[in-house]
Amino acid sequence: MRGGMMNILLIGSGGREHALAWRLSAGRLCDTLFIMPGNPGTARCGVNIPGNPLDAGEVLRAAREHTVELVVFGPEAPLTAGVSDVLEQNGIRVFGPSRAAAALEGSKSFTKDLCREFGIPTAGYRVFQADEEEDALAYVRGMGAPIVIKADGLAAGKGVVVAATVAEAEGAVKSMLGGAFGNAGATVVIEECLIGEEVSFFVLSDGETALPFGSAQDHKRAFDNDEGPNTGGMGAYSPVSVVDADMERRILDDIIRPTLAGMRARGTPFKGALFAGLMLTADGPKLIEYNVRFGDPECQVLMRRLTSDLSELLWAAACGTLAAAEVELSQQTALVVVLASKGYPGAYAKGSVIAGLDEAEAVDDVVVFHSGTALDANGALTAAGGRVLSVTGLGSDIREARARAYEAVANIRWPEGFCRSDIGRRELERPRGKAGSR
Ligand code: AMP
Numbered sequence: 449m450r451g452g453m454m455n456i457l458l459i460g461s462g463g464r465e466h467a468l469a470w471r472l473s474a475g476r477l478c479d480t481l482f483i484m485p486g487n488p489g490t491a492r493c494g495v496n497i498p499g500n501p502l503d504a505g506e507v508l509r510a511a512r513e514h515t516v517e518l519v520v521f522g523p524e525a526p527l528t529a530g531v532s533d534v535l536e537q538n539g540i541r542v543f544g545p546s547r548a549a550a551a552l553e554g555s556k557s558f559t560k561d562l563c564r565e566f567g568i569p570t571a572g573y574r575v576f577q578a579d580e581e582e583d584a585l586a587y588v589r590g591m592g593a594p595i596v597i598k599a600d601g602l603a604a605g606k607g608v609v610v611a612a613t614v615a616e617a618e619g620a621v622k623s624m625l626g627g628a629f630g631n632a633g634a635t636v637v638i639e640e641c642l643i644g645e646e647v648s649f650f651v652l653s654d655g656e657t658a659l660p661f662g663s664a665q666d667h668k669r670a671f672d673n674d675e676g677p678n679t680g681g682m683g684a685y686s687p688v689s690v691v692d693a694d695m696e697r698r699i700l701d702d703i704i705r706p707t708l709a710g711m712r713a714r715g716t717p718f719k720g721a722l723f724a725g726l727m728l729t730a731d732g733p734k735l736i737e738y739n740v741r742f743g744d745p746e747c748q749v750l751m752r753r754l755t756s757d758l759s760e761l762l763w764a765a766a767c768g769t770l771a772a773a774e775v776e777l778s779q780q781t782a783l784v785v786v787l788a789s790k791g792y793p794g795a796y797a798k799g800s801v802i803a804g805l806d807e808a809e810a811v812d813d814v815v816v817f818h819s820g821t822a823l824d825a826n827g828a829l830t831a832a833g834g835r836v837l838s839v840t841g842l843g844s845d846i847r848e849a850r851a852r853a854y855e856a857v858a859n860i861r862w863p864e865g866f867c868r869s870d871i872g873r874r875e876l877e878r879p880r881g882k883a884g885s886r
């Protein structure tokens with residue numbers, strides 16, 4: 449026991465959760481940190497406990513058994529399943545939205561309708577149901593390409609087609625309404641294709657107050673030069689220089705605050721980490737989508753930059769006292785390179801041995817977070833997922849952060865893995881950023 453003030457339970461098992469565990473366990477409020485189910489990296493920060501995060505009864509029993517006062521959610525699935533509601537009904541504070549507020553991520557048409565009602569800038573769109581295929585196809589032909597077709601529900605990031613031609617768009621409509629994504633595709637959203645720089649922006653909210661938590665840029669494609677299939681994210685960096693103080697103000701005033709006000713007005717205030725996927729278009733920032741959690745791997749770089757106490761911030765968000773809190777981020781740049789199993793995001797083998805992590809972490813200002821790892825019977829570290837390690841470097845600018853991260857990657861001995869070699873390239877190629885980016 450560390451002598452902090454409360455036990456905290458963190459839900460999840462990826463690199464995002466290792467980064468959260470790393471900061472939470474160092475927090476002033478944290479006595480013992482429990483992680484359900486966690487991974488070998490989170491085990492260095494607290495106590496991993498088995499359990500199914502989607503089973504509200506199991507999470508509640510674990511929270512009671514370990515006298516947990518705060519439950520922090522990493523991923524979205526337990527939130528859209530309503531696990532946070534059950535905990536709150538039983539008097540346990542949670543960091544993460546209710547099931548109703550998690551619809552900001554769980555349903556694209558919910559978010560689009562909210563944008564329309566509250567004047568939040570986003571791509572023009574229309575929603576079609578399974579029995580409206582002919583109307584949907586006619587709409588696509590009328591709008592022309594490029595055009596974006598999305599399955600309405602959670603489809604593990606695979607439910608979006610940015611179609612370059614009308615024929616491709618028609619094919620996507622037919623396959624989604626035809627059941628390719630099961631229920632997630634029973635409704636499709638067809639929207640205008642936005643052109644510009646794509647960035648992620650994060651805020652903490654207690655339902656009322658929004659505290660900016662910085663910008664990041666993800667690298668979604670599997671291979672260099674943004675080629676290959678979409679993944680959960682192969683790397684990221686923060687801050688993004690195009691999100692300067694003025695852009696941050698526009699994002700907060702035009703997008704984030706009206707969203708939070710709209711959620712309050714509907715009686716479902718949003719509490720937790722709100723992750724806005726944005727396109728910075730010639731007409732200003734526009735919302736692509738919301739997620740109701742930190743991004744993975746964006747969280748890993750935000751945690752490297754955070755200088756405030758994460759336990760205090762998440763407790764304040766859970767208790768509705770964020771107005772008195774402040775998120776302090778270092779002006780340094782953090783960059784993460786994800787090491788993934790060869791074959792990811794398709795099929796890949798598990799169980800290969802990974803060596804060299806100590807040498808990687810011996811590089812100045814490098815921390816390696818575990819994404820999908822396991823210990824084998826001999827205690828050796830092995831690959832157990834698609835994304836396996838998140839290698840983060842911190843530096844005075846993107847050049848230094850990137851050099852450190854890649855020097856660390858070179859020290860890791862894992863022939864069965866791969867990574868992108870161009871994380872941060874867009875930022876490096878940009879004219880020097882203005883001071884004060886977030
Ligand atoms: P989503 O799952 O909504 O984040 O979409 C996945 C990716 O598709 C986004 O990260 C964007 O790169 C792209 N995308 C989604 N919607 C649009 C849009 N309206 N215009 C341009 N690109 C989009």
Ligand code: GLY
Binds near residue numbers: 666681743745746
């Ligand atoms: N890296 C994108 C996400 O977490 O959704």
